[in-house]
Each structure stands twice: as C-alpha cells, then as structure tokens.
Amino acid sequence: MRAALGPAFFTKLAAIVSAQHVKIDDAVRVAYGADALKRGRQPDAVVLPANTEEVAAVVRLCGRHRIPIVPRGAGTGYTGGAVPTHGGVVISLERLNRILEIDEANLVAVVEPHVVTGALQAAVEKVGLFYPPDPASLNESVIGGNVAECAGGPRAFKYGTTKQYVLGLEVVLPTGEVVRTGGKVVKNVVGYDLTHLFVGSEGTLGIITRIILRLVPRPPVQATLRATFRDVEAAVQAVINIIRARVVPAAVELIDGDSLEAVAQYLQVRSLAPGGTGAMLLLEVDGVPPAVAEEATRVESACAEAGATEVLRAGDEAERQELWRVRRELSRSLKMIAPLKYNHDVVVPKGRIPSLFALVHRLREEYRLRIPCFGHAGDGNIHVNIMVDPNDAAEIARAHEAERALFEGVVALEGSISGEHGIGFAKAPFVPLELTAETIALMKRLKRAFDPDDILNPGKIFP
Amino acid sequence: MRAALGPAFFTKLAAIVSAQHVKIDDAVRVAYGADALKRGRQPDAVVLPANTEEVAAVVRLCGRHRIPIVPRGAGTGYTGGAVPTHGGVVISLERLNRILEIDEANLVAVVEPHVVTGALQAAVEKVGLFYPPDPASLNESVIGGNVAECAGGPRAFKYGTTKQYVLGLEVVLPTGEVVRTGGKVVKNVVGYDLTHLFVGSEGTLGIITRIILRLVPRPPVQATLRATFRDVEAAVQAVINIIRARVVPAAVELIDGDSLEAVAQYLQVRSLAPGGTGAMLLLEVDGVPPAVAEEATRVESACAEAGATEVLRAGDEAERQELWRVRRELSRSLKMIAPLKYNHDVVVPKGRIPSLFALVHRLREEYRLRIPCFGHAGDGNIHVNIMVDPNDAAEIARAHEAERALFEGVVALEGSISGEHGIGFAKAPFVPLELTAETIALMKRLKRAFDPDDILNPGKIFP
Numbered sequence: 059m060r061a062a063l064g065p066a067f068f069t070k071l072a073a074i075v076s077a078q079h080v081k082i083d084d085a086v087r088v089a090y091g092a093d094a095l096k097r098g099r100q101p102d103a104v105v106l107p108a109n110t111e112e113v114a115a116v117v118r119l120c121g122r123h124r125i126p127i128v129p130r131g132a133g134t135g136y137t138g139g140a141v142p143t144h145g146g147v148v149i150s151l152e153r154l155n156r157i158l159e160i161d162e163a164n165l166v167a168v169v170e171p172h173v174v175t176g177a178l179q180a181a182v183e184k185v186g187l188f189y190p191p192d193p194a195s196l197n198e199s200v201i202g203g204n205v206a207e208c209a210g211g212p213r214a215f216k217y218g219t220t221k222q223y224v225l226g227l228e229v230v231l232p233t234g235e236v237v238r239t240g241g242k243v244v245k246n247v248v249g250y251d252l253t254h255l256f257v258g259s260e261g262t263l264g265i266i267t268r269i270i271l272r273l274v275p276r277p278p279v280q281a282t283l284r285a286t287f288r289d290v291e292a293a294v295q296a297v298i299n300i301i302r303a304r305v306v307p308a309a310v311e312l313i314d315g316d317s318l319e320a321v322a323q324y325l326q327v328r329s330l331a332p333g334g335t336g337a338m339l340l341l342e343v344d345g346v347p348p349a350v351a352e353e354a355t356r357v358e359s360a361c362a363e364a365g366a367t368e369v370l371r372a373g374d375e376a377e378r379q380e381l382w383r384v385r386r387e388l389s390r391s392l393k394m395i396a397p398l399k400y401n402h403d404v405v406v407p408k409g410r411i412p413s414l415f416a417l418v419h420r421l422r423e424e425y426r427l428r429i430p431c432f433g434h435a436g437d438g439n440i441h442v443n444i445m446v447d448p449n450d451a452a453e454i455a456r457a458h459e460a461e462r463a464l465f466e467g468v469v470a471l472e473g474s475i476s477g478e479h480g481i482g483f484a485k486a487p488f489v490p491l492e493l494t495a496e497t498i499a500l501m502k503r504l505k506r507a508f509d510p511d512d513i514l515n516p517g518k519i520f521p
Numbered sequence: 522m523r524a525a526l527g528p529a530f531f532t533k534l535a536a537i538v539s540a541q542h543v544k545i546d547d548a549v550r551v552a553y554g555a556d557a558l559k560r561g562r563q564p565d566a567v568v569l570p571a572n573t574e575e576v577a578a579v580v581r582l583c584g585r586h587r588i589p590i591v592p593r594g595a596g597t598g599y600t601g602g603a604v605p606t607h608g609g610v611v612i613s614l615e616r617l618n619r620i621l622e623i624d625e626a627n628l629v630a631v632v633e634p635h636v637v638t639g640a641l642q643a644a645v646e647k648v649g650l651f652y653p654p655d656p657a658s659l660n661e662s663v664i665g666g667n668v669a670e671c672a673g674g675p676r677a678f679k680y681g682t683t684k685q686y687v688l689g690l691e692v693v694l695p696t697g698e699v700v701r702t703g704g705k706v707v708k709n710v711v712g713y714d715l716t717h718l719f720v721g722s723e724g725t726l727g728i729i730t731r732i733i734l735r736l737v738p739r740p741p742v743q744a745t746l747r748a749t750f751r752d753v754e755a756a757v758q759a760v761i762n763i764i765r766a767r768v769v770p771a772a773v774e775l776i777d778g779d780s781l782e783a784v785a786q787y788l789q790v791r792s793l794a795p796g797g798t799g800a801m802l803l804l805e806v807d808g809v810p811p812a813v814a815e816e817a818t819r820v821e822s823a824c825a826e827a828g829a830t831e832v833l834r835a836g837d838e839a840e841r842q843e844l845w846r847v848r849r850e851l852s853r854s855l856k857m858i859a860p861l862k863y864n865h866d867v868v869v870p871k872g873r874i875p876s877l878f879a880l881v882h883r884l885r886e887e888y889r890l891r892i893p894c895f896g897h898a899g900d901g902n903i904h905v906n907i908m909v910d911p912n913d914a915a916e917i918a919r920a921h922e923a924e925r926a927l928f929e930g931v932v933a934l935e936g937s938i939s940g941e942h943g944i945g946f947a948k949a950p951f952v953p954l955e956l957t958a959e960t961i962a963l964m965k966r967l968k969r970a971f972d973p974d975d976i977l978n979p980g981k982i983f984p
Contacts, residue, residue, distance in 0.1 A: 163761050163872040164901075186767055208710045219708060221717075222685060235959045243868040244900045245682060245940035247671045247721045248948075248955050249964050249982055254684075254717040258710045275767035298626050304649055304738035348811030405706040409626040437707045438627075477708035485711075492711050496698045500971070501713050507966035519712055 062123040063102045063145075071105055071147070074115045079106040079153075090148045091141060093133040094195075095484055098141030101128065101148040108153050110228060110236060110267040117265065117514075118234030120147055126516050127232075129261040131171060131203030134195040136401055137482030139207060139260045143517030151202055154267060157181055166225065166242050167271045171202020175209075178271075188276040190217035193478065194389065202266050208258030210478035212309035212342075212385075215436025217274075219478065221257045228268035229256055232509035242270055255504075260480050261515045263508045277344035280308065281354035282372040284381045285361040286335040290314060290415045292365045293337035297408060297435050299360035300341075305353045310436035311340040311385055314415070317392070317430040317443075321384050324391035330384055332367050339435065340385055388432055395428050396445035400457055402464060406473035408438040417467040418442055425460040427453070439477035465491050481519045489521050525586040526565045526608075534568055534610070537578045542569040542616075553611045554604060556596040557658075558947055561604030564591065564611040571616050573691060573699060573730040580728065580977075581697035583610055589979050590695075592724040594634060594666030597658040599864055600945030602670060602723045606980030614665055617730060620644055629688065629705050630734045634665020638672075641734075651739040653680035656941070657852065665729050671721030673941035675772035675805075675848075678899025680737075682941065684720045691731035692719055695972035705733055718967075723943050724978045726971040740807035743771065744817035745835040747844045748824040749798040753777060753878045755828045756800040760871060760898050762823035763804075768816045773899035774803040774848055777878070780855070780893040780906075784847050787854035793847055795830050802898065803848050851895055858891050859908035863920055865927060869936035871901040880930040881905055888923040890916070902940035928954050944982045952984050 071080045081087075081104040091100030102125075107113045120127045126146030133140050142148065154170035157178060161167070162185055169178060176196040179189050192211035193199055199209065205227070210219040226240030229252075240246055240253040256264055287293040293312055300307065313321075315336045322330050331338055339361065343353040354371060361369050372378035392399055406414045415431065422429050433440035442464060446457045465475045465488045475492050476485060490498065502520060505512075534543045544550075544567040554563030565588075570576045583590045589609030596603050605611065617633035620641060624630070625648055632641060639659040642652050655674035656662055662672065668690070673682040689703030692715075703709055703716040719727055750756040756775055763770065776784075778799045785793050794801055802824065806816040817834060824832050835841035855862055869877045878894065885892050896903035905927060909920045928938045928951045938955050939948060952961065965983060968975075 161870075161872075163764065164870045165764065166870075208714075210708050214708060218685070221714070222681070231959075231963065235963075237957065237960045237963060239960070241937060242870045242935055243902075243937055243940070245673050245677060245868050245897075245902050246937040247939050247941060247943050248937055248952060249944065249960070250726075250967055251671075251684070251717055251721050252960070252963070254714055258714050263713075275764075275769060278767075301626065301628065301738075304741075306738060345808075346812045346815060348815065349809045352809060352811065405708050407624075407627045407629075407705045409624075434708075439706075439708045472705055474704060474706055474709040474711055476710050477706070478710060480710050481712065489711060494700065496694075497700045497702070497712070497715070500694065500698075500700060500715070503970035504713060504967065507970040508963070 062125060067123065068103060070119055071103065071116065074119065075105050075107050075112050090130065090150065093135045093138060093140050095136055095138045095482070098138050099143055099145055101142045102145045104148045104150055106150050106153050110230065113149060113265055113267055114230045114234050114236055116147070116149055117230050117232065121232065121234060121511065121513055124511060124513060127513055128515050129265045131200040131206065132198050134199040135203065135207060135482065136479045137484040139480050139482040139518060140203070143483050149265060160185060162187065164242055165273045167273055169201055169269050169271065171266050171269060172200045175199055175201055175204055182273055183276055186276050187273040189223065189271060189273055191220045191223060201269055205257055205266055205269055206259065206261050207480040208478070210434070210439065212311055212434055214434060215310055216306045216308045221254060223272045224253055224257050224269060225272050226270035227253055227256055227266055229264035229266055231264050232514040240270065244272065258480065260482065260518055262505060262518055263514070279347050279350050280342050280344040280378070281350050282378040282381050283341045283354060283357055283369060285339045285341065285366040285369045286331045287337045287364065287366055288334060289336040291412045293339050294411045294435065296339060296361045296364035296366060299363050300357055303356045303360050305343065305356050307341050307357065307436065308344045309340065309342040310434065311432070312435035312440070313338045313340070313384065313388065313432040314430060316428065317388055317432045320391040320394050320430055321387050323394045324387060335367065340381060392430060392443055392445060395430065396447050398446045398448045400444040400446065400461060402442045402461070403439060403477045403479045404442055404464065404468045404473060404475060405437065405439045405477035406468060406471045408435065410471045411435060411438055411440065413471055414440060414468065417464065421460045421463055425456040427457060427460055438473065462488070483517050486519060486521050489519070525588055530586065531566060533582055534566065534579065537582065538568050538570050538575050553593065553613065556598045556601060556603050558599055558601045558945070561601050562606055562608055564605045565608050567611045567613055569613050569616050573693065576612060576728055576730055577693045577697050577699055579610070579612055580693050580695065584695065584697060584974065584976055587974060587976060590976055591978050592728040594663040594669065595661050597662040598666065598670060598945060599942045600947040602943050602945040602981060603666070606946050612728060623648060625650065627705055628736045630736055632664055632732050632734065634729050634732065635663045637661065637663055638667055645736055646739055649739050650736040652686065652734060652736055654683045654686060664732055668720055668729055668732055669722065669724050670943040671941070673897070673902065675774055675897055677897060678773055679769045679771045684717060686735045687716055687720050687732060688735050689733035690716055690719055690729055692727035692729055694727050695977040703733065707735065721943070723945065723981055725968060725981055726977070742810050742813050743805050743807040743841070744813050745841040745844050746804040746817060746820055746832060748802045748804065748829040748832045749794045750800045750827070750829055751797055752799040754875045756802050757874045757898065759802060759824045759827035759829060762826050763820055766819045766823050768806065768819050770804050770820065770899065771807045772803065772805040773897065774895065775898035775903070776801045776803070776847065776851065776895040777893060779891065780851055780895045783857050783893055784850050784854040786857045787850060798830065803844060855893060855906055855908060858893065859910050861909045861911045863907040863909065863924060865905045865924065866902060866940045866942045867905055867927065867931045867936060867938055868900070868902045868940035869931060869934045871898065873934045874898060874901055874903065876934055877903060877931065880927070884923045884926055888919040890920060890923055901936065925951070946980050949982060949984050952982070
C-alpha cells in the first residue's frame with residue numbers, strides 16, 4: 059500500500075487540488091499527525107481541497123490506490139478521530155469555511171464544515187437566533203468536527219447535542235460518490251435516516267462537505283447561579299430537586315473539590331468557595347424574563363433544600379462572567395496538578411452520579427492517582443480527569459489500569475464510556491466493555507456497506 | 522417459498538408461541554392484511570409472541586425457511602408499512618403492551634412497543650411529565666409503530682418528532698439476534714447511532730421490542746388561539762411574523778377553506794368562521810403562566826399585522842376544546858366530500874407553503890378534483906387530501922396523475938414527499954423523485970447489511 063505513495067501519486071493529487079494545496083513537508087505532517095489527544099501517526103500527505111468536487115476526486119484517487127484517507131476539521135478532539143493510524147492522506151476541510159446562508163424565515167443555517175462553532179453562534183445571535191450546542195472548544199472547533207463527533211456541552215441537558223440540530227448533509231462517500239441527505243425541512247421520513255447515521259460516525263462513513271442546521275430563537279435573558287455544597291451527594295440531591303420542581307436549566311455544571319482547589323491555585327487565590335466546600339454547581343436558566351425570574355427562585359429553593367452552604371445569583375453580566383470563570387479556567391488549571399491529563403467523558407443516568415463519584419474515590423485510593431472531576435450533571439456526563447506525570451512510567455501504568463476499571467464501573471452503572479468525545483482509536487479497545495459482540499458485528503457490516511475497502515479513517519471505533 | 526407455509530410450519534410456530542397465538546383463519550388474515558391505507562396482501566399466518574425471546578425465535582424460524590416477516594403495531598399507518606406485500610407471517614406485537622418504568626429522577630420511560638401513545642402520555646402527565654409527540658392517531662396508534670415510522674404531529678414544530686425522544690431500543694434483527702442500542706442516558710457516542718437508524722426504518726431493519734423514551738417536564742399552562750384570514754398567503758404571513766417575533770408555538774395548525782366547509786357540513790352548522798374566510802390558524806403556546814400570557818399577546822399582534830379578519834383566544838378549557846374541535850373533526854369530515862381519501866403528508870420549507878397551495882390549486886383545476894388541505898404550518902408539513910369516489914375509475918386515474926404531479930412539485934420546492942407517514946409500499950414508486958440513484962443504492966446496501974436474505978418487511982421503501 060505504502061509503495062503507491064510516491065512522487066507520481068503526489069503529482070496526481072496536485073492535479074486535483076493544485077500543488078500548493080498538497081503538503082508533504084515534515085512540519086505539516088507532524089502538525090496533522092496529532093490532535094488534542096497528542097498521539098497518533100503522521101500522514102504521508104495533507105491535501106486541502108477547495109470544494110466538494112475536489113474532495114470527491116481525492117477520495118476516488120485514494121480509493122483506486124487503496125490509500126487510507128483521514129478527514130480532519132480543527133483537530134480539537136480528545137480521542138484521535140482526526141489522526142491517522144496507518145499513514146495515508148489527511149483531507150483537511152479548512153478551505154470549506156463559509157456560512158452559506160442564514161434563513162431567518164425557516165430557522166435554518168447552511169454552512170460548510172470548517173466554520174468555527176463560536177463564529178456561527180455569533181452570526182446567528184446577531185439576528186436573534188440561537189445555535190445551542192456549546193462544546194468547551196467552541197472557539198476553536200469547527201461545525202464539521204462537531205457533527206462528525208456529535209459534540210455536546212453544558213447546554214445539552216435543555217437543548218440536546220449537535221444531533222438535534224442537523225437537518226441535512228452533503229457527504230462524499232468512500233466510493234467518491236456525493237449524496238445529499240435530509241434538507242431544509244424538520245420532518246422528512248423518506249428512506250433511512252442517513253443524516254443521523256453520519257452524525258457521530260467519526261469520519262468513518264463519509265466526508266461531510268455541507269451541513270444544514272436547525273436554529274431556534276435566542277432566549278432573551280439568562281439567570282446564572284452558583285451553589286456550594288459539603289459534598290457531591292448534596293449537589294446531586296439539588297439537581298434531583300430541581301428536576302422534581304420541573305425546571306430544566308440551560309446548564310447544570312458540577313465541579314468537585316479537587317477541581318476547585320486546582321482552579322484556586324491556578325488563579326492564585328486562597329479559596330473560591332466557603333471553607334469545607336466539596337462540590338459546586340453552576341446553574342443557568344434562560345428564556346423570557348418573567349419565566350426566568352420564577353425558575354431562578356425555584357432553583358434557589360431546590361439548592362437550599364439539599365443543604366447548600368451558599369447560593370449566589372449574578373446581578374449583572376459582569377457577575378455572570380465571574381461565576382462562569384471558574385468553569386472556563388478548569389481545563390487549564392488541571393495542569394497545576396500534573397502535566398498530562400487522561401480526560402474521560404463518561405456518562406451515567408444522573409441519579410447515579412454519586413455512585414460514579416464513589417467509584418472514582420475508590421480508584422484514587424487503589425491506584426494512588428489524582429482524579430479531579432467536573433461536568434454536566436444535568437445529563438450525567440462527568441469529565442473524569444486522570445492526571446499523570448508523563449515521565450513516570452509506573453504512574454502511567456496505574457492510570458491505564460484505573461481507566462479500564464472506570465469504564466467497567468460506568469457500564470455496570472448502566473452508563474456509557476463516551477458521552478461527547480467519541481471513540482477514535484484511543485477508546486477503541488474499550489468498546490467491547492459496552493457493546494456486545496453482535497452489536498459490534500452489525501456496526502462492522504454497516505461500515506462495510508459504506509466503505510467496502512476500509513479506506514476511510516481506518517483503525518477507528520472498532521477494537 | 523410459499524410451499525414451506527404448510528401445517529408443519531404452523532406447528533413449529535405454535536411450539537414457540539403456543540397454538541392459541543398462531544392465527545390462520547380467514548377473518549384474522551383479512552384483518553391483518555390491511556391498515557389505514559386499506560390495501561395490501563393477506564398474511565399466511567399471524568403470530569402473537571409474548572416477549573422478546575419469542576419474537577427472536579419466530580424470526581429465526583422464518584429466516585430458516587426464507588418466509589417473509591411483517592412486524593405490526595396498531596395498523597393505523599397510511600402507507601401500508603404493517604401490511605404484507607408477499608404474504609408470509611405477520612408478527613403482531615400486541616401482547617408486548619406494558620409500561621415498564623417511569624423514572625422521574627432521570628426523566629425517562631421504558632416501554633414495550635404496544636403501549637398506546639395516548640395512554641403513555643396520560644401516565645406520564647399524572648406525575649407532571651410530558652411525552653410531546655402527538656400524531657392524530659394517538660388514541661389508537663402505539664409507541665412501537667410511532668418509532669418505526671417516526672411519527673410527527675402538531676407539536677413537532679416546538680418539540681420535535683418521535684426521533685427526538687427515543688434514547689434506546691431493544692431490537693430483534695432479521696438474523697434473530699437481539700441487540701440493545703443507546704440507553705437511559707441522553708449522551709452516548711459509542712459507535713454508530715443505531716438507535717436513530719431504526720427510528721423511521723419502517724420495520725425493515727429490525728423488530729422493536731423495548732423502547733427507552735426521554736420525557737420533559739409538563740408545561741403547566743397553554744393558551745389556545747384561533748385566527749381567520751382571507752387566504753392562505755395571509756395565514757402563512759402570520760406564521761412568518763410569529764417566527765420573526767421569536768415565538769415558538771407548541772402548535773401552528775393551518776386549515777384551508779375547502780376543509781373548513783367540509784367540517785361545517787359534517788357538524789351541520791352554517792359556518793365555522795367569518796364570511797370570506799379562506800384559511801384558519803389554530804395556535805397554541807405553552808409554558809409557565811407569565812411567559813405564556815406574553816407570548817399569546819405577541820401571537821395576536823403577529824396575526825393582526827398579517828391582516829387576520831378575527832382572532833379569538835380561549836378563556837377556559839371548554840373554549841379551548843371548542844377551538845380544537847374543528848381540527849379534530851377534520852379527518853372524519855372529509856368523508857362528506859368523497860368516500861376515498863388519498864392523504865399525502867408532504868413537506869416544504871415553511872416560507873414556501875403559499876407555493877405549495879398554488880400548486881394544489883393548479884392540480885384542482887387541471888385534474889378536476891377536490892383537494893382540501895390542512896396541516897402543520899410551523900414545519901411546512903401539509904396534509905394534501907385528494908378526494909375520490911372509489912367507483913369512478915376515471916376520477917381515480919386523474920387522482921393518480923395529480924399525485925405524481927404533487928410529488929414532483931414538492932421536490933422542486935426543496936420539500937419532501939413524506940413528513941410523517943413514511944413510504945411503506947404506497948409511496949415506494951415515488952422515492953426516485955426525491956432520492957438519487959446513488960442514495961437509493963446506499964440505502965439498499967445498508968438494508969442488506971442488516972437483512973441479507975430480505976426477509977424482514979420486504980417490498981417496502983424501495984421502488
């Protein structure tokens with residue numbers, strides 16, 4: 059296979075996308091050989107097509123030579139989805155970066171894959187509309203990658219994940235054919251729902267070149283609250299009380315004591331919360347003003363009933379940003395604990411979050427590791443961060459044992475080993491913990507129906 | 522194939538489900554040989570398994586003998602999805618009819634397929650929760666059928682269709698294997714999204730035996746409004762004004778003049794609306810009381826600005842039911858026009874509803890047919906009812922020509938030939954109007970990956 063990747067092949071690539079958009083120098087190959095996971099193999103070449111036709115032509119060329127293809131967005135993923143496992147050609151979608159249409163009457167946006175998610179949000183908010191999915195990476199990650207991975211974020215509890223907003227796609231199949239799925243209409247039941255099969259398929263079934271997104275009206279106001287608790291159990295009780303009070307907050311973020319300490323250290327303040335705080339909730343409700351005021355009061359009561367040690371409500375935008383600051387600085391702050399982070403986005407039914415924290419507590423003791431946790435308590439999606447020193451081989455070995463124990467425990471709690479990061483190659487060995495052999499076999503048959511020669515993003519998802 | 526369906530085979534079926542749950546008498550075969558479409562072929566046998574294991578055993582037995590299998594819910598579909606095209610065995614899920622769990626803390630219900638949709642709604646509303654999808658058939662149709670067809674309804678504009686509420690499934694594959702997809706968590710990105718591939722697959726990929734549904738808090742109050750207009754254009758302008766005012770009503774139902782006349786005739790009243798009414802909107806907003814009051818006022822202004830001739834708001838539950846009565850009696854009333862109805866659930870982007878009505882107007886003239894229309898204006902999903910006398914062969918021939926012209930026109934308007942009824946066998950010949958040959962070929966490869974011998978619900982979806 060490798061033999062085909064010589065100068066003659068690069069010339070053929072250049073004939074499609076022009077020579078300047080075929081990169082084979084080492085610096086580029088290193089850059090496109092990793093994502094946020096910081097592992098993987100370098101591609102032999104990186105190509106930057108200008109449009110769907112060029113993507114399709116590159117796919118057909120690679121297909122004829124059986125050369126692996128890896129589609130790539132912004133490379134912010136945590137599981138190696140956009141990184142080769144077998145070399146080959148990375149197709150970077152970075153030149154397909156236009157917002158093609160914001161259709162206010164039909165509440166729809168049509169975009170190319172390499173539009174930065176935050177930029178799309180800003181563009182639609184300018185006309186009073188709203189694109190809710192808000193992965194933490196939203197200022198760097200792009201819509202195409204969000205769709206390929208089915209990105210989530212804090213707002214998923216109220217608004218759903220990326221999946222809920224994709225109405226239609228243009229996709230280049232591994233055969234080089236171009237198909238269009240769905241459309242500008244919310245309802246369409248003609249044939250199989252290919253649209254939602256491509257969402258979250260991690261670039262293994264097709265390369266997304268155009269996306270039709272559903273928009274909703276922008277909620278006019280928000281109320282942001284912070285509640286502190288002695289322990290995680292009390293914080294989860296508050297979440298359950300909120301649901302019992304039939305309030306659906308736009309965000310229900312949970313931060314544990316270890317994470318809070320790391321942020322305090324990072325921001326060089328003595329403490330971010332009252333003494334004895336073992337867990338913090340950051341809560342936001344949104345909507346029309348009278349409803350928001352009423353719901354915020356119900357959230358305050360729900361927290362108080364669960365034994366909150368303090369409940370604050372932001373009085374203005376500056377105070378709101380101050381409350382969110384802790385959440386935003388979390389990822390950076392964890393580097394104060396250790397330089398390397400194994401960040402796992404596990405999910406359990408939300409009533410079982412205390413069991414998940416009990417499990418993490420056991421792992422901390424048993425494997426002598428620091429494991430700060432935070433995440434989206436509303437949907438039970440908790441980021442469990444196993445922190446390690448990359449130069450300490452023994453610690454790394456213990457971390458890998460803890461990882462497996464974590465995934466086994468999560469599955470036993472009727473949860474899932476990935477809520478929003480996907481599988482890529484990093485989590486592929488653990489898939490059989492969650493899916494049966496029959497299910498994996500079915501998914502492999504499905505992959506084969508799309509990609510008989512296994513040239514598109516090989517080595518991903520399947521163990 | 523037929524030869525296998527003799528007494529020896531029926532004995533084997535009886536060994537799985539017991540003799541009393543294998544029906545081969547003519548009355549039963551006639552009853553299970555039709556749905557709301559009133560066409561199709563009779564099965565050779567109807568079996569009523571008691572549980573997943575029995576469903577799987579029946580599937581394996583039929584598979585060994587290559588006998589077609591048709592899964593069936595309540596048989597309320599309009600496209601023949603639950604009716605054989607090649608004889609064989611109907612597997613009726615009617616004994617799998619339990620609500621297994623309503624989990625208030627996790628906002629989840631676990632049900633068997635043959636729970637009547639309206640009964641599930643009543644059960645969850647009793648504890649302050651809400652299952653929004655509301656197909657017109659909700660008092661007869663069952664959740665399993667709703668999932669297999671991805672049923673919609675008036676509330677889809679605000680709340681989405683059935684798809685948005687399915688979190689996980691247990692499915693018997695055509696191979697007789699049992700797989701479980703998704704789970705009790707809202708976020709799960711482990712492998713391909715099989716759950717949403719089964720939703721809307723019309724019983725061609727697997728037989729659904731258990732469903733995990735997402736619930737939301739029940740909106741505490743509603744405001745229901747009725748606005749009348751001189752013509753459909755003005756009504757659609759009102760819908761666009763409502764969207765511009767950033768209100769998302771729970772229902773936006775449009776009823777045209779012909780439909781209103783039929784209801785008036787059926788109810789034996791002189792008129793249901795002010796003279797000169799060419800279109801009516803039934804609107805409902807829901808949520809917490811202060812927000813609902815504010816939104817209802819914005820809806821009234823939006824209608825007035827579009828030139829509404831009258832706007833009424835229900836003052837109490839009795840008045841609310843009175844306003845909804847017209848919509849509820851529509852289907853029955855159309856029988857006043859002609860005994861046979863070709864009911865097509867086409868969709869266009871909502872800004873193009875006036876073009877759709879212009880098209881229907883042309884069809885009325887050109888083919889000399891009565892075609893009353895009504896439907897879900899919020900999502901552009903309009904029920905176009907071609908009314909015919911079943912004894913008038915010439916009229917039926919004209920109706921079929923009009924059907925094809927309608928579908929061609931809808932596709933030209935960037936719409937879809939089916940928004941909520943599915944394809945079954947009735948619309949299969951028209952699928953190539955909407956999907957390209959490449960897309961159909963891909964869907965067929967996908968079908969083959971699930972069902973290599975084409976034994977599950979053959980003759981459906983594909984032309």
